[in-house]
Amino acid sequence: MPRIKLALAIAALALSGAAALAQSEKTGVEKLYVLNCGEGTAGDISRWTPGLNEGKTMDFVDSCYLIKHTKGWFLWDTGIADSVAAMPNGLPPADPKAVTWRRPKTLAAQLEQLGIKPGDVKAMAVSHTHPDHTGNVELFPQATLYVQKAEYDWPGANNEPRFKPSHPVELLSGDKDVFGDGSVTILSTPGHTPGHQSLLVKLPKTGAVVLSGDAVHFKDNWDNRRVPSMNASKDQSAASMQKIADTLTKDKAQLWINHDKAQRDSQKMAPEFYD
Numbered sequence: 001m002p003r004i005k006l007a008l009a010i011a012a013l014a015l016s017g018a019a020a021l022a023q024s025e026k027t028g029v030e031k032l033y034v035l036n037c038g039e040g041t042a043g044d045i046s047r048w049t050p051g052l053n054e055g056k057t058m059d060f061v062d063s064c065y066l067i068k069h070t071k072g073w074f075l076w077d078t079g080i081a082d083s084v085a086a087m088p089n090g091l092p093p094a095d096p097k098a099v100t101w102r103r104p105k106t107l108a109a110q111l112e113q114l115g116i117k118p119g120d121v122k123a124m125a126v127s128h129t130h131p132d133h134t135g136n137v138e139l140f141p142q143a144t145l146y147v148q149k150a151e152y153d154w155p156g157a158n159n160e161p162r163f164k165p166s167h168p169v170e171l172l173s174g175d176k177d178v179f180g181d182g183s184v185t186i187l188s189t190p191g192h193t194p195g196h197q198s199l200l201v202k203l204p205k206t207g208a209v210v211l212s213g214d215a216v217h218f219k220d221n222w223d224n225r226r227v228p229s230m231n232a233s234k235d236q237s238a239a240s241m242q243k244i245a246d247t248l249t250k251d252k253a254q255l256w257i258n259h260d261k262a263q264r265d266s267q268k269m270a271p272e273f274y275d
């Protein structure tokens with residue numbers, strides 16, 4: 001091969017290599033959908049605001065978030081069990097001060113409307129293992145579940161496991177960059193439960209968003225840094241709120257509070273999306 005041809009061939013190879021590299025580096029979040037995963041009424045919100053609001057009721061919402069990443073679908077929280085949709089008066093709580101949940105739409109129906117089959121979801125996480133967040137985990141028996149070891153090992157009622165032992169899991173001890181590109185990061189935010197976690201999502205146009213699970217339940221509690229009486233640890237709860245506040249500053253992120261009705265009423269719901 002003449003030297004000039006060889007040089008050209010090498011240059012072409014280098015270019016195609018660079019193109020392939022650029023292609024593989026084009027990774028990130030494309031869309032985020034907010035799904036209606038429950039609507040409810042709290043009987044007495046003093047259980048979230050110790051010493052305040054005795055006897056006061058409040059409407060709550062419950063949200064799930066579906067993320068379209070270039071590498072696949074990721075689901076954050078699964079809401080109230082879809083079976084509650086068949087209960088016209090909703091699911092009454094054991095504690096009358098807690099939330100009576102209704103399910104105006106199932107999670108399955110909302111996925112179907114988006115043209116997504118449960119089997120398309122390859123990875124998921126829940127903020128914590130209370131039933132208004134884990135209600136539909138087994139709709140996705142094949143999806144890898146990212147969960148803090150402290151939550152996974154936390155004994156449930158009658159020592160029951162928190163998740164079906166056959167469900168594929170990746171046990172975490174701290175933060176986790178889910179796709180390795182910094183676009184979806186699980187933040188360890190214990191306190192509400194021993195292994196509670198939040199999610200930092202970086203969207204191309206919307207910017208960064210922190211999905212705070214139940215690290216806080218509504219905006220007034222965030223503004224006043226209140227810790228509900230049912231939380232597992234008051235100190236951890238306070239530290240986790242500070243960690244979220246630091247993340248909001250560092251990443252210029254918005255705080256999206258799962259159960260805050262006023263905030264969700266202002267948001268785009270699926271099939272609309274954030275990009």
Ligand SMILES: [Zn+2]
Pocket residue numbers: 130132133214259
């Ligand atoms: Zn909750």
